[in-house]
Amino acid sequence: MKDGLICVAAGTPSIRVADCAHNGAEIVRLMEEAQEQGVKILVLPELCLTGYTCGDLFLQDTLLDGALEALRSVMQATQHLEVLCALGMPLRAGGKLYNCAVVIQYGQVVTVVPKTHIPNYGEFYEQRWFASGEGLFFDHSFLVRLPHLEEGWQELYGASPLMECPDVPGLRIGVELCEDLWVSDPPSRTLAEYGATVILNLSASNEIVGKSSYRRNLVVGQSGRLCCGYVYADAGEGESTTDLVFSGHNLIAENGTLLAERRFGTGLTISQLDIGRLCHERQRLTTFQSRHPEGWAEVRFTLSETKLTRPISPTPFVPQDEAGRAQRCQEILTLAALGLAKRLEHTHAATAVVGLSGGLDSTLALLITARAFDLLGRAKRDILAITMPCFGTTARTRSNAEILAGELGTGFQEVNIGDAVRQHFADIGQSMEDHSVTFENGQARERTQVLMDIANRTGGLVIGTGDLSELALGWATYNGDHMSMYAVNASIPKTLVRHLVDYVAREEGGNLGEVLQDILDTPVSPELLPPKDGEIAQKTEDLVGPYELHDFFLYYAIRWGFSPRKVFRLAVYALGDRYDKATLHRWLGNFYRRFFAQQFKRSCLPDGPKVGSVTLSPRGDWRMPSDAVARLWLEEWEDLA
Numbered sequence: 001m002k003d004g005l006i007c008v009a010a011g012t013p014s015i016r017v018a019d020c021a022h023n024g025a026e027i028v029r030l031m032e033e034a035q036e037q038g039v040k041i042l043v044l045p046e047l048c049l050t051g052y053t054c055g056d057l058f059l060q061d062t063l064l065d066g067a068l069e070a071l072r073s074v075m076q077a078t079q080h081l082e083v084l085c086a087l088g089m090p091l092r093a094g095g096k097l098y099n100c101a102v103v104i105q106y107g108q109v110v111t112v113v114p115k116t117h118i119p120n121y122g123e124f125y126e127q128r129w130f131a132s133g134e135g136l137f138f139d140h141s142f143l144v145r146l147p148h149l150e151e152g153w154q155e156l157y158g159a160s161p162l163m164e165c166p167d168v169p170g171l172r173i174g175v176e177l178c179e180d181l182w183v184s185d186p187p188s189r190t191l192a193e194y195g196a197t198v199i200l201n202l203s204a205s206n207e208i209v210g211k212s213s214y215r216r217n218l219v220v221g222q223s224g225r226l227c228c229g230y231v232y233a234d235a236g237e238g239e240s241t242t243d244l245v246f247s248g249h250n251l252i253a254e255n256g257t258l259l260a261e262r263r264f265g266t267g268l269t270i271s272q273l274d275i276g277r278l279c280h281e282r283q284r285l286t287t288f289q290s291r292h293p294e295g296w297a298e299v300r301f302t303l304s305e306t307k308l309t310r311p312i313s314p315t316p317f318v319p320q321d322e323a324g325r326a327q328r329c330q331e332i333l334t335l336a337a338l339g340l341a342k343r344l345e346h347t348h349a350a351t352a353v354v355g356l357s358g359g360l361d362s363t364l365a366l367l368i369t370a371r372a373f374d375l376l377g378r379a380k381r382d383i384l385a386i387t388m389p390c391f392g393t394t395a396r397t398r399s400n401a402e403i404l405a406g407e408l409g410t411g412f413q414e415v416n417i418g419d420a421v422r423q424h425f426a427d428i429g430q431s432m433e434d435h436s437v438t439f440e441n442g443q444a445r446e447r448t449q450v451l452m453d454i455a456n457r458t459g460g461l462v463i464g465t466g467d468l469s470e471l472a473l474g475w476a477t478y479n480g481d482h483m484s485m486y487a488v489n490a491s492i493p494k495t496l497v498r499h500l501v502d503y504v505a506r507e508e509g510g511n512l513g514e515v516l517q518d519i520l521d522t523p524v525s526p527e528l529l530p531p532k533d534g535e536i537a538q539k540t541e542d543l544v545g546p547y548e549l550h551d552f553f554l555y556y557a558i559r560w561g562f563s564p565r566k567v568f569r570l571a572v573y574a575l576g577d578r579y580d581k582a583t584l585h586r587w588l589g590n591f592y593r594r595f596f597a598q599q600f601k602r603s604c605l606p607d608g609p610k611v612g613s614v615t616l617s618p619r620g621d622w623r624m625p626s627d628a629v630a631r632l633w634l635e636e637w638e639d640l641a
Contacts, residue, residue: 002169002276002563002565002566003276003565003566003569004168004169004170004171004274004275004276004277004278004279005272005273005274005275005276005306005308005310006040006041006168006171006198006272006273006275006303006306007037007038007039007040007041007270007271007272007306007307007309008039008040008041008042008043008198008229008231008252008270008271008272008273009034009037009039009041009042009043009231009252009268009269009270009271010042010043010044010231010232010233010234010250010251010252010260010262010268010269011030011034011042011043011044011233011250011267011268011269012044012045012233012234012235012236012237012248012250012265012266012267013026013027013029013030013044013045013048013238013266014026014236014237014238014266015048015051015235015237015238015239016051016238017050017051017053017054017238017239017240018050018051018054018057018063018066019051020049020050020063020066020067020069020070021066021069021070021073023048023049023050023051023070024049024070024071024073024074025073027044027048027049027074027085027087028073028074028077028078030042030044030267030268031074031078031081031083031085032078032081033267033268034083034085034268034270035081035082035083037268037270038306038307038309039083039268039270040082040083040084040303040304040306041083041084041173041198041200041231042083042084042085042086042268043085043086043200043201043202043231043232043233044085044086044087044088044202044233045088045202045203045204045233045234045235045236045248046088046099046101046115046177046178046202046203046204046235047088047089047090047099047204047235048087048088048089048202048235049067049070049071049074049087049088049089050063050066050067050089050090051238051239051240052088052204052235052239052246053204053239053240053242053244056128056129058090058097058129058130059097059129063090064090064091064092064097067089067090068145068146068147069147071089071102071146071147072147072148072149074087074104075104075107075108075109075147075149076107076149076150078104078106078107079106079107079149080106080107081105081106081107082105082106082303082304083105084103084104084105084110084163084173084301084303085103085104085105086101086102086103086175086200086202087101087102087104087202088100088101088102088177088202088204089102090129090130091112091114091144091146092144092145093114093142093143093144094142094143096131097129097130097131098114098115098130098131098133099114099115099118099126099130099177100112100113100114100115100133100144101113101115101175101177101200101202102146103163103175105301107149108149109146109154109156110163110299110301111156111160111161111163111175111299112144112146112156112160113133113160113161113175113176113177114131114132114133114136114142115130115132115133115176115177115178115179115180116132116133116134116176116177116180116187117132117134117179117180117182117183118130118131118132118179119179119182123206123243123244124179126179137160137161143155143156144156160299161174161175161176161187161191162174162191162194162195162196162299163175163299163300163301164195164299164300164301165300165301165302165303166300166302167302167303167304168275168303169275169276169279170197170275170276170278170279171197171198171275171303172194172195172196172197172198173196173197173198173199173200174187174188174191174192174194174196174198174199174200175191175199175200175201175202176188176191176199176200176201177201177202177203178201178202178203178204178205180201181201181203181218181219181222181232182218186222188201188222188226188228188230189225189226192226192227192228193289193290193291194291194292195290196228197228197229197275197278197279197282198228198229198230198231198273198275199222199223199226199228199229199230199231200231200233201219201230201231201232201233202233203232203233203234203235204234204235204239204246205234205235205246205249206244206245206246207244207245207246207247207249212247212249212263215232215249215251216249216251216258216261219232219251219253219258220251220253220256220257220258221256222253223253223254223255223256223257224253224255224256224257227255227278227281227282227285227288228254228255228278229252229253229254229255229273229275229278230251230252230253230254231251231252232249232250232251232252232253233250234246234247234248234249234250234251235248236248236249236264236265236266237265237266247263247264248262248263248264248265248266249261249262249263250262250263250269251269252269252270252271252273254273254274254277254278255277255278255281259271259272259273271310272306272308272309272310274310276560276562276566277560277562280560280561280562281560283561284561308569308570308573312570312573312574313574314548314552314574314575314578315495315548315551315552316551316552316555316556317493317495317496317551317555317612317614318495318496318499325499325503326503328496328499329496329499329500329503329504330503331611332492332496332500332611332612333367333368333371333500333503333504334371335609335611336368336371336488336489336492336609336611337368337369337371337372337374337375338372338375338609339486339488339608339609340352340368340369340372340463340486340488340609341372341373341375341376343461343486343607344372344373344376344461345376347461349459349460349461350382350458350459350460351382351383351384351411351455351458351459351460351461352369352372352373352382352383352384352460352461352463353384353386353451353454353455353458353460353461353462353463354366354369354383354384354385354386354410354462354463354465355386355387355388355447355448355450355451355462355465355481356385356386356387356401356404356405356412357387357388357397357401357465358387358396358397358398358399358400358401358404358519358522359397359519359522360494360497360498360501360519360520360522361465361466361467361470361489361497362401362465363404363501363516363519364465364467364488364489364492364497364500364501365463365464365465365488365489366383366385366404366405366408366410367408367500367501367504368488368489369383369463369488370383370408370410380408380409380410381409381410381411382411382460383408383410383411384410384411384412384413384454384458384460385401385404385405385408385410385411385412385413386412386413386414386415386450386451386454387401387402387412387413387414387415388414388415388416388417388446388447388450389414389416389417389418390416390417390418390421390443390446390447391418391421391443392443396518396522397522400515400518400519400522402414403511403515404512404515404516404519407510407511407512407515408512413454415450415454417443417446417447417450420446421442421443421446424442424446425439425442430442440477441477441478441480444477444480444481445477445479445480447480447481448462448477448479448480448481448483448484451484455485461485461486462484462485462486463484463485463486463487463488464481464483464484464485464486464487464488464489464490464606464608465481465484465487465488465489466481466482466484466487466489466490467489467490467492467493467494467497468489468490468491468492468493468494468554468612468614468615468616469493469494469495469547469550469551469554470494471490471601471602471605471616472550472554472558472591472594472595472616473544473550473591473594473595473598474594474595474597474598474601474602475544475594476601478600478601482601482605483606484606485606486606486607486608487605487606487607487608488608488609489608490605490606490608490609490615490616490617491608491609491610491611491612491614491615491616491617492611492612493547493551493554493555493612493614494547494550494551495547495548495551496551496612498520501516501519501520502516502517502520504516505517505520544590544594545586545587545590545591546579546587548575549571549575549579549584549587549588549591550587550591552567552570552571552574552575553567553571553587553588553591554591554614555614556570557591557592557595558614558616558622559613559614563633563636564588564592564633564634564636564637564640565636565639565640567588568584568585568588568637568640571584571588572584585637585640585641588637588640589634589637589638592630592633592634592637593630593634595630596628596629596630596633597630599624599625599626599628600626602616602617602618602622602624603618603624603626604618605617605618
């Protein structure tokens with residue numbers, strides 16, 4: 001329950017106008033179906049117990065009394081159901097008639113919420129029958145007579161639009177009805193400021209050409225502005241078609257993203273909301289207004305645990321569909337190139353110096369640099385691609401580096417650093433047979449020195465090649481490949497690096513496409529240890545773990561602040577078909593250990609453009625002390641074993 005996942009549904013029953021008994025039976029059927037499918041919160045359309053299109057029949061006591069008896073029947077039939085259901089019906093109070101949402105659970109009324117904004121324009125004539133509920137929240141003069149389960153009546157004083165569930169941290173539900181959303185200052189804004197993380201909207205919005213897209217934008221946009229889940233249930237089949245048609249346009253949105261949608265049908269539209277994610281985002285956004293509801297007292301309800309069914313992408317940084325992936329790649333390449341172009345122009349850099357190993361990261365950096373030169377209208381011969389073979393370099397990567405530079409039309413230079421590294425090792429007493437971290441880092445730092453000096457000699461900038469995933473794990477040599485003058489890959493995760501290079505390969509084709517494809521097929525490696533039989537001996541993912549997993553952990557642990565327990569649960573759900581629990585658990589622990597231990601490298605990163613929602617720049621999204629202790633996170637991780 002602490003994970004904050006909750007299953008919600010918008011339902012459209014098949015009704016008959018003014019046939020309250022039939023409509024009540026349909027409501028019971030949908031509630032039972034929702035219970036079977038694990039739904040915890042269900043919202044139904046406005047006035048669905050009578051039908052929205054009853055017209056002047058709303059002034060008939062026979063209809064109003066029939067609605068109350070139908071509510072009693074619904075309550076009796078659903079005493080065993082946990083699902084919290086908001087249904088619409090007319091209710092009399094204080095000599096007025098109100099268009100209300102009645103929320104029930106386990107056969108009991110939890111709260112009643114009258115509609116605030118009563119439309120009286122175009123095809124809407126609600127003020128002919130209904131009074132506004134504005135100002136009635138928690139007003140004890142609002143006295144509603146409701147049925148008891150078996151017989152008799154009960155009185156409910158004061159309407160409460162807020163409901164809280166102590167079982168799910170952060171779950172507060174607010175209710176508004178149809179037109180309430182369409183006004184300039186919807187009640188949902190106030191409800192969200194008072195803590196509502198889920199808004200339910202009972203609606204009867206007729207359909208005309210073009211209205212569905214406007215309605216969708218309203219719901220999705222409001223969920224984004226309020227950083228909430230928004231569940232919208234619309235009237236549909238069975239409403240009178242004397243003058244209007246209703247499509248049953250049901251929508252579920254979360255923080256600006258449409259999760260589920262359905263039109264022209266009856267039944268349930270189901271999705272899952274992540275309350276923990278919403279709470280984290282509200283906490284992060286300092287401009288989100290929060291205030292205590294003085295004089296407001298939430299009613300409470302209980303819920304049991306939700307089984308996880310929400311779609312969880314195994315590659316959260318990479319869109320699953322090809323069109324979305326291509327669009328993402330094009331946008332990232334453009335953003336990174338624009339950032340570098342500005343820096344080159346501002347510094348009047350004569351050259352851009354890129355250490356080109358023939359691996360993925362340096363390839364992407366060179367591709368971005370080439371685009372930046374195109375944006376500036378400069379000749380690519382001023383891009384200096386420097387390959388620096390040493391003890392671990394293979395013929396394959398050396399060859400690919402030279403071919404790539406040739407196809408892009410950049411300058412190319414080979415600087416063999418073997419002799420320089422040997423001399424350095426002799427100076428400090430490092431044995432050539434000792435393949436420890438000094439053996440590896442000595443090569444990385446020598447390469448950085450070469451690049452910096454060539455940049456100085458040619459009046460240029462050293463372009464960094466390290467990516468976001470390497471920064472998260474600290475998989476970089478401090479003051480070696482960790483350092484540059486502008487780091488174009490710094491906010492691009494490894495899983496996306498591969499797709500970016502593949503995107504360029506497909507777009508360009510020809511010889512350039514071929515060499516890029518061969519680079520994609522090359523194992524990820526720093527090539528700092530001598531090869532075996534001419535092949536790469538040092539494979540990064542064998543040492544630190546699969547980048548697919550680390551990018552998954554990074555996204556949910558850093559972007560959304562999820563605990564190790566929740567990250568592990570989502571990983572098992574999304575990646576469990578490819579990795580067993582023991583493997584996921586092992587690498588999750590490695591992620592947390594390395595992330596905390598390597599912060600000192602991130603505290604002094606060079607400049608680089610933010611292109612996605614996760615970045616670890618100490619000047620931007622991530623400010624963490626280098627000496628923070630990982631104990632709490634690792635203790636929770638250990639308990640998952």
